[in-house]
Amino acid sequence: MTHFMNKKDDMVTDAIDGTIAASGGALSRLDGYPHIRVVVRSDWDKSKVALVSGGGSGHEPAHAGFVGQGMLTAAVCGDIFASPSVDAVLAGILAVTGPAGCLLIVKNYTGDRLNFGLAAERARAFGHRVSMVVVDDDIALPALPQARGVAGTLFVHKIAGALAEQGASLEDVTAAADQVIGKIHSIGMSLDTCTVPGSPKEKRIPPGMAELGLGIHGEAGVEQIPYESARQAMMAMANKLQNVMGGAPCVALLNNLGGVSVLEMSVLVAELRRSAIGGQISHLVGPGALMTSLDMRGFSISVLQADPQELALLSAPSGVRAWPGVVELVADTVVVLPDGLSPIKATPSAHEPTKAFLTRCCNVLIDAEGDLNALDAKSGDGDTGSTLAGAARALIEALDHMPLADPTQLYRAIEQELSQTMGGSSGVLLAIFFAAAGDASSSGLPMRDALVAGLQRMQEIGGANLGDRTMVDALRPALDGMQVDMATAAKAARDGADRTAAMTHARAGRASYINADQLEGHVDPGAEAVARLFEHLAKELA
């Protein structure tokens, strides 16, 4: 089982139930499961021309997803890739057709033509006015007089649907549909075959190849070509279309055959625009999964040279969620970058005591490099000491260019320095610490309170709490201790660091990924660094 389904035989009725549920009451179905699978508009009063389409399932959201105001009135669903029965089509017609009549929109496949055709005859025998149009938009097989009906059918649904919704006559709706059909050209391409539920996957398209000119039922394409890139694939498609479409502006419909990621579909939009026909495309429908072939990793392009009335009908609002709308292709707007991305370097200012103080602090970390690396080797990749020492060396180098006389600016300068020179999460976290401290300092808070504010923000962003075996376990007690004096702070930092040796169930930071017995008895290197810094400060200020 490689599909999200229950029994294969229930798949279509299950999917219809889901489609109706997700419509919030907009769609209903006819009784008559499992043979009659017809989805209808719940709000239909038969006062206008009804539009009935359908065919084999496996092309969702076509066709049930396009039932709604301004598009289809009913969709008749067959088994996967198999035409619905004459009875099912007739049920659909009889359920929605009033005095205004009914237009059947049929994709050009023999089964659909015959079953919809006979159902139309039977409906006529009841006195109904029924007309039928056959969509044959596929250009893959130019020699065949019987071109297949593929995703371009959506143009017919939308234009005829909008016209019918306006109250046009059956004759006018049919004529408009026929006119559109005469102008649609479609072609498809895929990198792989689709997976038919309950059948083994056909491995027809070898890796590195793409199939060009395929239909929507998993049948083989006209040719296999080497696949190189989205650009080259689009070039092959655009060449085929250019041969038949003339030079006038057109609406393009970009259809996901089912298995292409949303990311890739957007790449294809960009390439369509850059392609040989890109300049001719005035409007776009999609990209989107509109007429799929189950999970096929392919796409199709349909083009229509729409006249102003057709464009207006295509653009008319509809109550159908699966219809993506039409947008005009306009030139991209590129907005200039805002100021502030190159941080304004604060004017350097000399302050020898601060320079000396910071240098000594940095040297504490440089001296601790080997010890901290050794501690880190117990729970990580053994580089905490080198990371901190490297940042400390860079900071010493930078001190002469720093605003040493302005505490607020100095916090921010340290933030910038750390975020540039110190790698990993810890570099960003310390940068956040100093940035927030600078923020607090600029509001006039004294140093300890500014540092508390920095710690607060660092914890918020990093997610570490006391007991999580991080530097917080030393830093928070130390900042608390500073309210008494620096000796208290240093003792609190040391006690806090030592406690981390017993914290074997880390809940944040990378130690959270390590087994308890690997951590047991070893102090966290970040907490150790903080303890050593505060022990130094206590000595210096003693």
Next chain:
Amino acid sequence: MTHFMNKKDDMVTDAIDGTIAASGGALSRLDGYPHIRVVVRSDWDKSKVALVSGGGSGHEPAHAGFVGQGMLTAAVCGDIFASPSVDAVLAGILAVTGPAGCLLIVKNYTGDRLNFGLAAERARAFGHRVSMVVVDDDIALPALPQARGVAGTLFVHKIAGALAEQGASLEDVTAAADQVIGKIHSIGMSLDTCTVPGSPKEKRIPPGMAELGLGIHGEAGVEQIPYESARQAMMAMANKLQNVMGGAPCVALLNNLGGVSVLEMSVLVAELRRSAIGGQISHLVGPGALMTSLDMRGFSISVLQADPQELALLSAPSGVRAWPGVVELVADTVVVLPDGLSPIKATPSAHEPTKAFLTRCCNVLIDAEGDLNALDAKSGDGDTGSTLAGAARALIEALDHMPLADPTQLYRAIEQELSQTMGGSSGVLLAIFFAAAGDASSSGLPMRDALVAGLQRMQEIGGANLGDRTMVDALRPALDGMQVDMATAAKAARDGADRTAAMTHARAGRASYINADQLEGHVDPGAEAVARLFEHLAKELA
């Protein structure tokens, strides 16, 4: 190359270009490719609270697809599955933030938290009011305090976005976002891993297994379970959700992780509704590809117990096409089948000459069975004779129950008989022939004209023209000849049938699939049957 892309390094910028093109001017981007990839609303005037989200790419349409009126103001796009840089986030914030401030909506992944967090600090240093919320809706790993942010993030985008659009303050928008975040629960499942562009596919999930509790970056799920059916899969998901969600009604968001067909997603809606939590789901968002993991063949469910204000904000109209809207889950409406599906049997009426005439015609076909089969063997599966003879025998059997005295009703009765007893395309086509003839007869046309009308419709539906090597090549000349007399008709039918032996490039019917040299010199069996029938009629009427 298994993806629709050009160079891997260009994939995200190409996709952004496509997204912007498909927005029809609604979206713009900041200058600064390739490092700064920020999509912004084109209509933004900074008069309201800005909403900025983003993260690694590969989750499309999230996040750029949700930029627009009533949702995000800007989306910051990283490489595939990699957090954007601090500079990129800062550029996004600075580009859209005015006096009303800015809310950052971040999914709970370390890289995003840190980079958005530091960018927020830097923006604050410029005097901007910036708040940040972290979405942690994934329930896959209940023991981890740092739950991941997944598709439930969409609830936050929509609710906070609608509130900001109404002009609410940064404090209120942030509080609303935090309240929503506290109530979202999500879980994901997949049948296969995703394919990361440029990397070999990881074969982690064996056939027949599903992974439950996975994130959106291709990382392994919490457990692998045997996969049996959509129902069983949904049961496993619903059980996980039921454990955490309480008993109140909720909104469910059904998300396609990227590679599930639209058909299957609808099956999953039906199963969600039938599941243990189905009764609690009052509203549905989706199904749709909202927060994808590239092409992953999986889905996720997010639930939110929304209060009335949240529900109103979720339901508020938005200018964002990728947002599928919210529907209320109502009871399905099943419409009774229309009358007319069981064809009304016309009242039998006796008419011995007609009965005898039709019986003789049928016997012509029965006698020709072997010859026609032999002809068909040259171009098909050799059963045309048996198909026609079988239908003829069934018709003889049925004559006593037919309205023999009423020509119009008789055509229709023959249509019903043929469509029930004669298989294949030809049975449907002949049924259409008699149905249309009955239609014409009911308007008062004489027999020959009624038959011409039948032929006309049969050709329309079947697509065969003169020269296409079908029964039309005998039938049309015969009906023309009837304007003179039956002998002329018979001769014309015979000549027409004989001409098919030279028609080696069939353009309709199944002979169109056969090589020319296999057809050369052999009369089409359908045309031969028509010729024999008219030769018999000519003799009978002579």
